[in-house]
Amino acid sequence: MCKSIGWTIAEWKEAQTNSSYEEARHRLLDLVATFKDYKHGDPAWITVASTEHINKQWKELQLMKKNPESLPLYGVPFAVKDNIDVIDFPTTAACPAYLYIPKEDATMVRLIKEAGGIVVGKTNLDQFATGLVGTRSPYGKTPNTFSDKHVSGGSSAGSASVVARGLVPFSLGTDTAGSGRVPASLNNLVGLKPTVGAFSAKGVVPACKSLDCVSIFSLVLSDAQLVFNIAAHFDKDDCYSRRFPQRPLKSFGPTPVFAVPETPLWFGDELNPALFDDAVERLRQQGVKVVKIDFTPLFDLAKCLYEGPWVAERYAAIKDFVQNRKEDMDETVYGIVKQAENFTAADAFAYEYKRRAIVRKIEEIFSSIDGLIVPTCPLFPTMESVAKEPVTVNAHQGTYTNFVNLADLSALAIPVGFRKDGFPFGITLISQKFNDYALLDMAQKFLPASRPLGALPKDKFTAKKGDLLASSIVDNMPRTIPLAVVGAHLTGMPLNWQLQKVEATLARRTKTADYYRLYALANTVPTKPGLRRVLPSDTTLRGEAIEVEIWDVPYRNFGEFVSMVPHPLGIGTIELADGKWVKGFICEQLGYDDAEDITKFGGWRAYKAETTQNLESKPF
């Protein structure tokens, strides 16, 4: 057995950067020497990298003349699903007759190579990525890594298999309707299905071009995060590529609200329900507020994918094949894609309207929740059951995955443990588009350090710190700035509307530290106070604690608020009674030099109450 089996990216990177050029190259050659392709007994690999493949990539890596330390994936091996182009490797999409030699790397592969990654092989799939089982391939049925009698799940069967066995730390799959999540669940892996368009699909054989996502399989969470960071870039050459927001949500905060199906569908599986309930309970204990909702709109959307015209996208992608090369296609796949001929353009538009109407309902659901918790798939199917009912079992497996891309949601499949029969079970966390980072953060809090990795020996391989994310993600950009207001901006005072206008919210009422004096500024309309900090060491002019309100001002609107603050006031930094410093109103000296010192009132509100009373009590 190869020494590098079960290494994560961090372990690979450390080994490779601490090795000589030759040692590092040989480590990769030694690795691929242990691989067998489908012809030699391992249906997970359609093509294994040759010595030439490795040497050429290694040379190109060196030609970049980058410091190995600076390359996050320096010399790290990875596998690529065989519907994604890698230069010098044939692309087959698991259809031998479809084989072509691509002239360039898919954008995703290029980005990972530029970060130092080395492709060590192309993996098997349900032909043309049509399936969630992993058995629809002339290159062989990829078995589950826990049992030869069970399916690996698909369509990214091989990419899941080689990671679960620890041959590579991560691999690329694709995921249109669950192809990146189902195999992750069935092989105890992390499966990251990004927001549609976050990863480029250029150089990928289309399944449903409007829904296709490249996906990531990894043993540990931080590896999925690392590859996500490397790969999430806008690609102008992919017409479905989208720019990721500059400041995406990075955490759902301490008490996320997630929904589970009111009545989960299990299609007869007897072991998974208990594991799902247990996982939900663990999430609840970690502070997640779990609510039950009616999944009808989501299931309706999933149904659209199977009943509706999206299959015509597959047809459009391989038209010539379906029309003229039936004998060269997998029978089940042909049967599915052929159905596209039953749909007219009018049907395509009618279903798009239907999709949008259902998505509106889903948007309403998401207005009160952060996301969904679902079983990744309901079944752990045997080879036999799939052979018997290839379409039905496949459809059942897509129950919780099919609707995700149609509804433009992000999803992260994670392992949660093992059934009584020793087979793994996983759940998927789902949220709105571009919440990919927040999902990673939620998973990080959930996954135990002791969890076993993939199908590796449980005593030797556990997650340890591998699920802890790099801090760049955990550091959550605060969305508001606390601001101490002292005068006309207080609740009920004449300028409080300015805080309302910038959507600020009152956080708390408190006092400043004991080092402030308050003045009633002359000639200001409405009248305003000026706050002056004195030195704590000043014995001649002692400060006192002044009443303030702390308002949370949204970052994006803070500029608008500051622009409304008039001379001689400004926004500086104020010390509060609890010793914390926050942004707050300060005053230039010339503002209070000749002003009335009203410190004794302890605050603007008390001063105003007093002076207003005096006005009212006058006899005229």
Next chain:
Amino acid sequence: MCKSIGWTIAEWKEAQTNSSYEEARHRLLDLVATFKDYKHGDPAWITVASTEHINKQWKELQLMKKNPESLPLYGVPFAVKDNIDVIDFPTTAACPAYLYIPKEDATMVRLIKEAGGIVVGKTNLDQFATGLVGTRSPYGKTPNTFSDKHVSGGSSAGSASVVARGLVPFSLGTDTAGSGRVPASLNNLVGLKPTVGAFSAKGVVPACKSLDCVSIFSLVLSDAQLVFNIAAHFDKDDCYSRRFPQRPLKSFGPTPVFAVPETPLWFGDELNPALFDDAVERLRQQGVKVVKIDFTPLFDLAKCLYEGPWVAERYAAIKDFVQNRKEDMDETVYGIVKQAENFTAADAFAYEYKRRAIVRKIEEIFSSIDGLIVPTCPLFPTMESVAKEPVTVNAHQGTYTNFVNLADLSALAIPVGFRKDGFPFGITLISQKFNDYALLDMAQKFLPASRPLGALPKDKFTAKKGDLLASSIVDNMPRTIPLAVVGAHLTGMPLNWQLQKVEATLARRTKTADYYRLYALANTVPTKPGLRRVLPSDTTLRGEAIEVEIWDVPYRNFGEFVSMVPHPLGIGTIELADGKWVKGFICEQLGYDDAEDITKFGGWRAYKAETTQNLESKPF
């Protein structure tokens, strides 16, 4: 002739609010009494409001118990294209057999009624909004308001006609491929085609549901703006409705960059080219930078609409009719919609990919320009030419309108003058989605106060102030805040990166007014100065002018910048040498109380140069 002919919304509103309940109602009854429907010689009207129609709406208006002053359209009449539902009126879409009585108002109609508007009739159109000519209707061919021998343009033929004749100040049309712009141009009107989804399409008979827009016809620009403000609301019941940004672009600034076609297509028209060139020249004189570009991607997209599967949207909308009621449909319209049967779902997806690929090219064009200036339509067609070549003339007329919704652009058709033969010509300003307000602002600067309105007598009816927008629009939200920096943030100084980080740009170098003193604060790292304003009247401590740099900080990032400013500094308001006040660094008194006064250096840079030199010149 009715006294109210040619009134704008402002004139109507004034008359109605200054009248008694009865006078105001009778003004509307008197108006509709002058209308003739298609049966009585005016093909512009399919249905004219009856006395009951007016009375019922009037009563509902009063039941709202709103102050007439507070309703922007109190008692103002408007017309509605007959593919938009108005309660109590039949909707025909210009197909008598399709007629139904809607149970509720289209969202657009409801919003306008809630603002006080009264529907005075439903207008003729190219059947099912299929056409740009105005002749494809069993209710009659709507003539151009300048000539019986010429077409009105369509499909919103009647809605343009009744506004151009001054019967109503504004009307609703629809615009999928030009139906709201072409008739505006041919009848000397303003035609506002909003961003797709800005107006709700609920209650509108779909043409191409993914592209349909309700549009506005008006005599003057400010009326289009007013209706736009009333109507641009998200509607959760319309699956293509979109939320308008909270802070849309409101102006392209003093020097917009707009592109014109390198080689405009005129299809043989001999009079329009000169008017187009003249309009472009006038825009140039007003500061617009005009560039010529290759329109190929735009024309390619327009071609997609005609050749491609979008016609299947029309088919999906009226499937039953096309399949079973051929004899009840306009022959040309039937021929067009029937073509949908030639398109498969695979074609629909393939064309959607093609559309997206072309849109990517258009996005690249828009990365260096603010918008496009195009002829609204190339021809001023005669009835005869359309009768002879109904499809060809129609296709030519869509040259500059067809691509707009497919590319998700906003457009505003405006009049520019009259040809030698006395007929009107118009141009369309086109920009990216949600730039509707900026287009209005640009048009406002362009349109002369002396321009004639619609087809009204030129000596009596001119725009005057009617094209000037309400200030809510003209006030452009600045996108940056000027900030005066005085110390460590100056160019080349240690904290300048903070300005870079928030994407600020250096605007200019200047000095403060003569009332400031500068101190070198003790114990700050990096060392920082403190700026103190003194009273201009202070004779004991005189201020001086201190060197500052003005940086433009993007509004949205200003909060981030302020959060980096440490105690005892803050952001206040500073007076510059030219007397202007801008945001800038101020300092709390306790910061400079015991600090070195370095005012004599005139600025931080000079002080640092001096002290650094002193350090360097030391012998050790």
